[in-house]
Amino acid sequence: MNFDFSDDQKMLKEQVRKFLADKCPMKVVRRVLDGDETHAAEVWAGMAELGLMGTAIPEAYGGTGLGPLELCVIAEELGRACAPVPFSSSVYLVTEAIKRWGSEAQKKAWLPRLADGSAIGTLATSEGPQAPTPKSVRVSFADGKLNGIKVPVADGEAATVAVVLVNSGGTGARSLSLALVDLTNGGVARTRVATVDPARKHAQITFSDAKAELLGGKGKGVQLLNELYDGAAVLFAFEQIGGAEAAMWMGRDYALQRQAFGRVIGSYQAIKHKLADVYVKTELARSNAYYGAMMYAEGGADLPIAAAAARVAATDAYDFAAQENIQTHGGIGFTWEADTQFHYRRSRLLALAIGGPTAWKEKLVTRLERKNAA
Amino acid sequence: MNFDFSDDQKMLKEQVRKFLADKCPMKVVRRVLDGDETHAAEVWAGMAELGLMGTAIPEAYGGTGLGPLELCVIAEELGRACAPVPFSSSVYLVTEAIKRWGSEAQKKAWLPRLADGSAIGTLATSEGPQAPTPKSVRVSFADGKLNGIKVPVADGEAATVAVVLVNSGGTGARSLSLALVDLTNGGVARTRVATVDPARKHAQITFSDAKAELLGGKGKGVQLLNELYDGAAVLFAFEQIGGAEAAMWMGRDYALQRQAFGRVIGSYQAIKHKLADVYVKTELARSNAYYGAMMYAEGGADLPIAAAAARVAATDAYDFAAQENIQTHGGIGFTWEADTQFHYRRSRLLALAIGGPTAWKEKLVTRLERKNAA
Amino acid sequence: MDFNDTPEEAAFRQQVRTWLDANATRKSDDKTSIRARVDDPELLKKAKVWQDKKAQAGYARITWPKEYGGLGGTPIQQVIYSQEEANYLVPLGFFDIGLGMCIPTLMAYCGPEVLGRYVKPALHGEEVWCQLFSEPAAGSDVAGIRTRAERDGDGWVINGQKVWTSGAHYSDYGIIITRTDPGVPKHQGLTMFYIDMKSPGVEARPIKQISGAANFNEVFFTNVRVPDSQRVGEVGQGWKVALTTLMNERLAVGTPAGGVDVDELLELARDTELEDGPAIRNASVRGKIAEWYVQSQGLKYTKFRTLTSLSKGQQPGPESSIAKIVAAPKMQDLGAFAMELMGQAGIMTRDVPGAGAFQQQWMFGAGFRIAGGTDEILRNIVAERVLGLPQDIRVDKDVAFNELGKK
């Protein structure tokens, strides 16, 4: 039985943790949240120096040639730090998409720049408050040109390249495709949109005859997005677990210090049991995420189930940990000066990023049915 | 604002409460649960003396001519006592059905006997572990004869008359009707079935050319059952609220007496907050049930919504109160000698009696949609 | 069982309506008109004018005796007035703390000269009052306060900090609880004063909340001088005085008006497409709508039960204590769930269904679970006052305040 990360992976984790504790404390998150920057550029630069963005990119394309397990430990630490950087958009999603389905030319054009952080990727699927489905997606791709509006797009202002879910003609599921767009070319207009977590800026992107190429074959958008999301779900889960643990310890530390009625509040069962419940949810999520990581790394047939389970558990854990961290803090926890807010905001951002818990539960059971029928 | 029961109704409630405290303490429930009797006949006889079964039956048919509000207060007290009597089957359901849809002959034949308790009614809809639907109901009615098996039938052994959901030919919803059967005639075989609450015995009834009459018109079974259930849901809700409160106070009394680590366990937040949650759920249920009672009494257009809301809230309250009463008691609460079990068993019986909470939530939202569309 | 007024109540309602029709503008159904009104910077001025008008008609505090400018009316009459007033475009909310908590406290402890000076201006909206109890280290445990008042000649000097004070920046007066003797157990060394908020050394700063709004203040006291004549109650009896005030507060705290609830969620679910069809057709969405509906209605009819008691001239039962325990988490959860229905766009605070109101619910819900008594404190209260369960062990009971936390 060897159901754990390797010593090397743990060392990498420790390294990233130290780097972020040093370069990305909560005051950096606060700065980005409160300010105009799209992300913490100096943190991003430091991460590039450590080669983090190229973790799962083959050496031939400028990466370090490691794999999903290394991404998992990085993701956990980014979550712990509430890091205000476009890592999930660029690495979990766009890098993976290009790596898997890009032509040789597309890979050569983008992977080295994604690896060294000089390019930032984003995945653009949403077109407002509804699920992006063949019925609802209006951004169109035809004759190498993209037209229409995507909103919200995570890290959309900072991004240099986007993978976009487009309607490429036809009907039903086959009408959707993925397209690759260099956002620095013409025909791309971006405006910031207000969200509950301004520590990760989101944009509305309007495409007006923007030059684009298909990625991974016409009409395969739904299928590819599902595949992409399975791997990403595992990474998001680790990020959520990191966040949940950070929120848990923040609440616990406060509970050890804050007094009410002559005792620290951490000696009251209402607080103790609440924090114990956070711990329980976080451990359930971690165990599910480990299996997800293993399946992701070995390309196991169980990945779709494992990824959905990890995603469901981790979303639940982070939502609960972040909200009960505020509650444990009491009044001070609801003030702008408190750091509790960062996890509360981020938990919702991550929960909705690649489909919410209801959608993932539905996926999970569909996949269980399929497995049991097989 | 006069959103409360009248003084007369409160006096009736007090009277029933005293009667049950005196004649139907928990040892009577235990006796029926543990023994062979179908119900506590002496309690039933005492209730008949008080005229309780005839509460909502017009004086012309031997009742006392009161109404739904009086039934509500009786129901609450029966719930509090976990009374091992066939009141819900006979009064909430069969008496109501005959009163509403019976021919003059049927009313004359049955209502006086139901009123004085010499007849006991039961509603037979279930045919095993599935929802009774036009697709699944196999008990057939043709040429005045009933054939097939109903199981489980609440109070099926004690009952003298049954209202039975039958397939009367045809297709879809119109294939179902209600039939009235004198169970003391031939063609009726009953055997006891084991359930989680033997304090209310259930039977399997096999009909073999049993003589029967339609009740309320052919093909109207689904519609009539729904109407019948709306009123019954309010009464069941009061019974559940009575049970929930009894379980709550049982747990509270124990928590005031049981010591652990040098203090009564009722001084620990885990117990205090658990019991506070029980109180909250019970009060939510009570308030919803009051509105249900008002709508039931005045035949208000809002009854379908109010009844569903009362049913959903009361089922939740009793389930939670009964299970956490055992938990508050700890080990002793899980022993046969403890009275905690009666509410735990009864809570499940009442939750599933006329459709479970999932089904009632579905009904509630359907009705809300209809109301909002109107 | 009905929701009807008694004949007396109906007559009073009619009288109130007639007066309101003559003196204010009835709301249209257009909700934006109300919103616009609330953002009006001149609101306080207008509120003072309206308050004066009400006071002249006797409607400013219906249950107060006539000698104090009230109507000598019943609690249910107060409810009827408020129900009716809510249908008119009038600016409310500035005087609730003063008239609901501060002045009643003065009435209980001060003499005729104080009351003669302050009651009328408060009632007529000329002077606004605030309540200075909470401190950074005294939240749920209000008695843990550290703000000191020290004797200085025939007066007192106050130093310290209060937080979560509503309206401190526009208030004229406030009642403040202070520690006058740190050498005795914490409930015993407290003394209450009323103070002029314009005194030198009083500084109110807004507290910015997570939501970005600043509904409260922190107030700093630096060598603020208060004459002994402004003491409310005996020296060392401040806790007893505060309980009078807090009892009035508990009655006032309830569900915040407005905001989106289950009706709006139902509408959202009807209008929103999930991957597999309209959200409203999803049984799991329907289940949640049903649960929240039952909670909303439960609270509504619980309130009706309370009103029934008032209408009968009885004391309301303990059932009203459940309101915030239910409403606050619902607000947070319902908001979060609605956001989820909107997909990735659920994080957007504009250009979404409800115009960001669901996002606000989710955000404010986190605060509402804390303000005016945390979920945990409220459960303690229910367990102790309704169910008669004992208080938790109090280790600070017999320990001098300045010895607390030293062992």
Next chain:
Amino acid sequence: MDFNDTPEEAAFRQQVRTWLDANATRKSDDKTSIRARVDDPELLKKAKVWQDKKAQAGYARITWPKEYGGLGGTPIQQVIYSQEEANYLVPLGFFDIGLGMCIPTLMAYCGPEVLGRYVKPALHGEEVWCQLFSEPAAGSDVAGIRTRAERDGDGWVINGQKVWTSGAHYSDYGIIITRTDPGVPKHQGLTMFYIDMKSPGVEARPIKQISGAANFNEVFFTNVRVPDSQRVGEVGQGWKVALTTLMNERLAVGTPAGGVDVDELLELARDTELEDGPAIRNASVRGKIAEWYVQSQGLKYTKFRTLTSLSKGQQPGPESSIAKIVAAPKMQDLGAFAMELMGQAGIMTRDVPGAGAFQQQWMFGAGFRIAGGTDEILRNIVAERVLGLPQDIRVDKDVAFNELGKK
């Protein structure tokens, strides 16, 4: 990351399998054959025979040193053996308390003559042991025990009552904690003994549970004489001794094997029609299945993480403490929900899908949330041991046992 054995583990597993194949019958997939076996009244006899066989091969207690009849093996080897043994039709469970808790306690506190007399017969299944700790007034608070042991010449006389004793009626010996000095605070006046369960004055009666089953006993002690040589540890040190035993218990408590879980619920949902179609098509049913699946898998992989630590020769982390907190309420809730899917027939305990197993889960779940540490105690443990939060206030700390509850 993988689930594979190390080469050494694989070799050990193969060795165990070979031995089991030679000495026992492999289970078929037919679950009824196992059930039939479990109801066998001759089970204890057969279990003793099997235990003896295991002991002779060194497999009875793999981690014990060879001098005590063990294999001197590692915890992961014990796990591997148990995993493999679970695939064979062998009678288990009678010796876990004796070998897992009682004998290790003797090993820690008794001399060679005692160990020489008792270890071998226990290991070989000749003598069965039970543990006599809980009492009617000492459940979560084990130290609250009242069973007295009083000096009488060179021995002791025991009077009192124990409860929740597994296997008391077929046990030969038991370890029992008693109060020998009620005049000191409650943790200090305790003393541990081992006793012959066939002694005059010992009477075991089954405790009938809500479920109708009687898995436990209450045991009454009336003037039971015990020589001082059967004392375990010093007089007054009984609590310290008990902690040794309980530490071993915590490791043993886990999810009860067998029973229906989310796979069976999925099957039920597929086969059951609700009013509006198959239950499995209902999103609310699907949502619940997903949540319980995530819990089940979470516990499974948490166990794998623990095994990984064992495999690496490390101490397992605190993550295993979550198992019962999650499993017990799930058992209760999942059972209740499955019953609901069956409609009114859900209350039937026979002739329903799962043959009553879901109904049993619902019923037993209520007990499982209490047995071996209530939900509440387990959350305390997580909060204190994992998160480092302080114990609740202990008012009984310095109070003599016979003064408790007197004020």
